[in-house]
Amino acid sequence: EAQVTQNPRYLITVTGKKLTVTCSQNMNHEYMSWYRQDPGLGLRQIYYSMNVEVTDKGDVPEGYKVSRKEKRNFPLILESPSPNQTSLYFCASSSMEVPYEQYFGPGTRLTVT
Amino acid sequence: GQNIDQPTEMTATEGAIVQINCTYQTSGFNGLFWYQQHAGEAPTFLSYNVLDGLEEKGRFSSFLSRSKGYSYLLLKELQMKDSASYLCAVSGYTGGFKTIFGAGTRLFVKA
Numbered sequence: 001e002a003q004v005t006q007n008p009r010y011l012i013t014v015t016g017k018k019l020t021v022t023c024s025q026n027m028n029h030e031y032m033s034w035y036r037q038d039p040g041l042g043l044r045q046i047y048y049s050m051n052v053e054v055t056d057k058g059d060v061p062e063g064y065k066v067s068r069k070e071k072r073n074f075p076l077i078l079e080s081p082s083p084n085q086t087s088l089y090f091c092a093s094s095s096m097e098v099p100y101e102q103y104f105g106p107g108t109r110l111t112v113t
Numbered sequence: 114g115q116n117i118d119q120p121t122e123m124t125a126t127e128g129a130i131v132q133i134n135c136t137y138q139t140s141g142f143n144g145l146f147w148y149q150q151h152a153g154e155a156p157t158f159l160s161y162n163v164l165d166g167l168e169e170k171g172r173f174s175s176f177l178s179r180s181k182g183y184s185y186l187l188l189k190e191l192q193m194k195d196s197a198s199y200l201c202a203v204s205g206y207t208g209g210f211k212t213i214f215g216a217g218t219r220l221f222v223k224a
Contacts, residue, residue, distance in 0.1 A: 031210065042200065042216035043156070050210060058211060090155060099161035100144060100204065102212070106155055 002027045004105035006091050012111045013081060021076045021108050023091030029103075030096045032074040033058070034066065036087040037107075043090065049074055050096070081112040115139045117215035119201050124221045125191055133186045133218045135201030143210065147175050147186045148200040150217065156200055159186070188220075196222045 004025045013019055025032065033048035035058075045058025049068040063085055065077040074093075078085060088109050092102040117137045125131040137145070144163040148156040162168055162177035162184065174187040188195055198217040205211055 033212065035214075040216060043202075043214035045212055045214075048210060048212070056211075059213065098163070099158075100146075101158040101161065102146075102148075102156075104155035104157070 002103070004091055004093055004103050006089075006105035006108050008108060009106060010109050012113065014113055015082055016080050019078050019081060019110075021078075021089060021091075021110070023074045023076065023105060024072050025074075025091075025093040025103070026072065027093060027095070027103065028071065029093035030071070031100075031102075032068065032091065032093045033102070034064070034074070034076045035090045035092065036060065036085075037090060038087050046076070046089075081110075083112050086110060086112050115203065115205060115211075115213045117201055117203060117213055119199075119215040119218045121216070122219045122221070124223060125188075127191055127193060127222055127224050129191050130187065130189050131191060131220065133188075133199050133201075133220065135184045135186070135215060137182050137184070137201070137203045137213075137215075139182075139203050139205045139213065141205035142179065143204040145175075145177055145184050146202040146204065146212075147173075147184075148202065148214075150198045150200060152197070159199075191222050193222050193224070196220060 034046040035043040047066040049055045091105040094102045119135045147159040150156040160175035201215040
């Protein structure tokens with residue numbers, strides 16, 4: 001089954017404790033992206049990657065890091081989480097062919113206290 | 114900069130037609146997308162427009178006017194299961210493939 005998986009699905013952590021949210025896709029997609037979704041603000045892109053070892057900033061990259069060492073994986077790293085990073089996070093992937101349909105993972109709900 | 118505007122909420126009646134509008138400003142344009150998101154779930158792809166005109170897919174149609182920075186999603190024969198948020202998104206190629214989403218339009222379908 002074609003899918004994007006994220007782990008963990010739910011996470012409660014404390015300020016400053018480094019964490020990683022994993023994202024994996026099995027569709028051999030070149031493009032992968034991370035978004036955060038907050039009430040009233042919609043989805044905002046954090047980082048995206050157009051292929052292995054190629055990453056670029058989205059609109060809200062501050063406080064986040066990513067890496068793309070393998071095509072299927074695109075982890076999101078919060079080196080020192082803060083309460084304003086409490087949000088719902090989605091990973092997505094797509095091929096680089098029309099219609100560039102993005103497939104979204106199930107989401108990770110992160111709470112930073 | 115890039116900006117997308119769409120209404121916050123809309124209400125329509127089962128069996129009716131509803132049009133959800135989206136206006137955008139973007140530097141570089143590689144296409145406009147519509148996604149559907151049910152409460153508590155991930156967004157799912159509905160449509161993609163890169164050329165002006167109407168794209169029809171079953172009960173859903175999407176229209177694009179690049180010169181006006183305008184799109185709409187048309188939902189026909191509304192069903193209760195169409196109650197969801199509808200997200201307008203623009204992909205802009207400015208050396209990369211950024212995707213900007215609007216805040217979404219919550220559609221309530223009533224019997």
